[in-house]
Amino acid sequence: MSLLLAPWTRLSLLAVLLLTSGVCVLLFEPQRILSEGWPPGLPVGVAALLFAGAYGLGTAALVPRPLLNLAAGAMFGIPFGLAAAVAGSVLGAGISFGMGRAMGRDALRPLLRGRWLLAADDQLARHGFRSMLAVRIFPGLPFAAANYCAAVSRCGWLPFLAATGIGVVPNTAAYVVAGASASSPGSPAFLVSFGFIAASLLAAAVVGWRKRHRLARPARPAAPGALHEHPPVVGAASHGP
Numbered sequence: 001m002s003l004l005l006a007p008w009t010r011l012s013l014l015a016v017l018l019l020t021s022g023v024c025v026l027l028f029e030p031q032r033i034l035s036e037g038w039p040p041g042l043p044v045g046v047a048a049l050l051f052a053g054a055y056g057l058g059t060a061a062l063v064p065r066p067l068l069n070l071a072a073g074a075m076f077g078i079p080f081g082l083a084a085a086v087a088g089s090v091l092g093a094g095i096s097f098g099m100g101r102a103m104g105r106d107a108l109r110p111l112l113r114g115r116w117l118l119a120a121d122d123q124l125a126r127h128g129f130r131s132m133l134a135v136r137i138f139p140g141l142p143f144a145a146a147n148y149c150a151a152v153s154r155c156g157w158l159p160f161l162a163a164t165g166i167g168v169v170p171n172t173a174a175y176v177v178a179g180a181s182a183s184s185p186g187s188p189a190f191l192v193s194f195g196f197i198a199a200s201l202l203a204a205a206v207v208g209w210r211k212r213h214r215l216a217r218p219a220r221p222a223a224p225g226a227l228h229e230h231p232p233v234v235g236a237a238s239h240g241p
């Protein structure tokens with residue numbers, strides 16, 4: 001039992017699980033099942049709720065979010081599609097974060113060395129909400145990778161989920177609108193959503209390029225008085241008259 005609970009055993013199980021999920025996504029394309037629609041008699045609210053659950057499981061299994069967002073817009077339109085996609089994003093992020101914390105964090109935490117990794121971990125520990133919000137709004141790192149990387153850090157659950165729920169809205173809305181208006185690619189809605197997606201990718205590249213300098217900065221030197229916190233020890237031996 002102790003071997004099964006060992007950190008590297010759990011990390012290996014997580015790696016096998018993610019590898020299997022990725023292979024299944026490539027072979028069977030489960031996102032196509034979600035885009036085929038639901039039984040005609042099912043209320044749209046119930047269908048959107050079921051879609052959100054499937055969306056969350058799909059993102060945890062490495063199904064690409066853009067495809068799921070396009071499917072949400074095509075199936076439910078903008079209001080219900082956006083609500084289902086955002087709820088599914090938060091659910092999938094929570095599943096991935098929990099799996100990473102339970103199965104991978106103990107093994108990977110001791111490996112956090114190097115200036116960049118330590119600086120990123122410090123940012124997520126002290127400014128978890130702000131840092132994750134920037135990651136979600138400017139999507140440079142893949143969604144699933146960001147979830148599992150955050151799980152290894154000291155970021156808390158509440159900042160992580162709150163930043164995810166708020167930060168995914170702009171990019172998700174663009175894809176949902178594109179999916180809802182895909183039948184008329186020349187429409188203003190489709191063109192605006194496509195332009196927003198392109199602009200967000202460009203902004204992510206620019207922000208990532210600028211942030212690399214901040215992460216590369218060396219740690220702050222100790223304060224001048226920090227090296228003399230304790231007074232010098234005075235010997236008890238006499239020095240003569």
